[in-house]
Amino acid sequence: MTLLFSPKALRSLTLPNRIVVAPMCQYSAEEGRATSWHSVHLGSLALSGAGMVTIEATAVTPDGRITPRDLGLWDDATEAALARTLGAVREVSKTAIAMQLGHAGRKASSHVPWEGGQLIPPAEGGWANFAPSALPQKEGEAAPVALDEAGLARIREAFAATARRAARLGIDGIEVHAAHGYLLHQFLSPISNQRQDAYGGALENRMRFPLEVFEAVRAAFPAERPVGIRISASDWLPEGWDVEQSIAFVTALKQRGLDWVSVSSGGISPRQQIKLGPNYQVPFAQAIKAATGVATMVAGLITEPRQAEEIIAAGQADFVAIARGMLFDPRWGWHAAAALGASVAAPPQYWRAAPHEHKELFSNAVFGTR
Structure with missing residues (x-):
């Protein structure tokens, strides 16, 4: 039996398999509002065969957007737009849908990647950035504003308010974004956090605001619905955040009701030296899972079904999070099931798609004859 296609529960949510579509920024929103692109994009991913689809990093405030085109959920207009998108997706798929909530911190106010991705100054339509310390992401950029107590309270409440909106929308789970050099990661890493108050210095203090x-x-x-977190397990710099600190952080989160940790790495500094290769983040996930017992997702150059199966079978992680692979092959879950001799549910309009040698691929297929 394949373990990649075995069920796994997260609180009251039981996923039919261990494949998760990782959140992927689309930079296609209008003033934070979801557009037709999101309906088509998420609808396609919801038919991929994955057990859960995670909506891209969704900003909790306008100034928390990475770019002016980021998806947001901070007011009635952004909630109504996302409700329309989710309504369309739910109409064609019962796949669980999670949402990643984030704030970009000092990496906010940037051009979209295909326009260079660089910081947009306020004089050119950008906005002020906020961070734990007045340290820019890159040399030569304007320094962000160090958050004071009122700013911390504002952002903390914004995360909570967005979570309440997500609940009203029927989102099945939330993933808090504390990775890739964005605001919560900025608090965790000593590279970006040089505060002298209760939110900086010792590990306990750097963890305080993300907690x-x-x-x-x-x-x-x-x-009854699960809440997870995405972390960068390593800054890939000797003076930065590392696996041991990640274990301490996930342990503290577990005491506060954490349901899963999605393990990634990097993003805090352009000086990072990432050693890329297949499964390159799996050792991080394995160490965190072994030390904490928290359900663990792992991403990063996982492209082949048997590769994913081996990760789950070896107990290195509980889920694989597929991102670019899903964009390249929007039926990755189907093809993985076929390769591993498993089955997935599919809408009846697609039942005839299964090749003859995989006629049992769709577990819910029923064909009438006449």
Whole structure:
């Protein structure tokens, strides 16, 4: 039996397999509002055969957007737009849908990647950035504004308010974004956090604000629905965040009701030296899972079904999070099931798609004859 296609429960949510579509920024929103692109994009991914689809990093405030085209959920207009998109997706798929909540911190106010991705100054339509310390992401950029107590409270409540909106929208799970050099990661890493107050210095202090945000989200979201977190397990710099600190952070989160940790790495500095290769983040996930017992997702150059199966079978992670691979092959889950002799549910309009040698691929297929 394949373990990649075995079920796994996260609170009241039981996923039919261990494949998760990772959140992927689309830079296609209008003032934070979801557009037709999101309906088509998410609808396609919801038919991929994955057990859960995660909506891209969704900004909790306008100034928390990475770019002017980021998806947001901070007011009635952004909620109504996302409701329309989710309505269309739910109409064609029963796949679980999670949402990643984030704030870009000092990496906000940037051009979209295909326009260079560089910082947009306020004089050119950008906005002020906020961070734990007044340290820019790159040399030569304007320094962000160091958050004061009022700013911390504002952002903390914004995460909670967005979680409440997500609950109203029927989102099945929330993933708090504390990775890739964005705001919560900026608090965790000593590279970006040089505060001298209760939110900086020692590990306990650097974890304080991300833990407060997680607590606020967990309290705002229905108790029966799961809340996870994405972390960068390593800054890939000797003076930065590392696996040992990640284990301490996930242990503290577990005490606060964490349901899963999605393990990634990097993003805090352009000086990072990432050693890329297949499964390059799996050792991080394996170490965190072994030390904490928290359900673990792992991403990063996982492209082949048997590769994913081996990760789950070896107990290195509980889920694989597929991103670019899903964009390249929007039926990755189908093809993985076929390769491993498993089955997936599919809409009846697609039942005839299964090749003859995989006629049992669709577990819910029923064909009448006449």
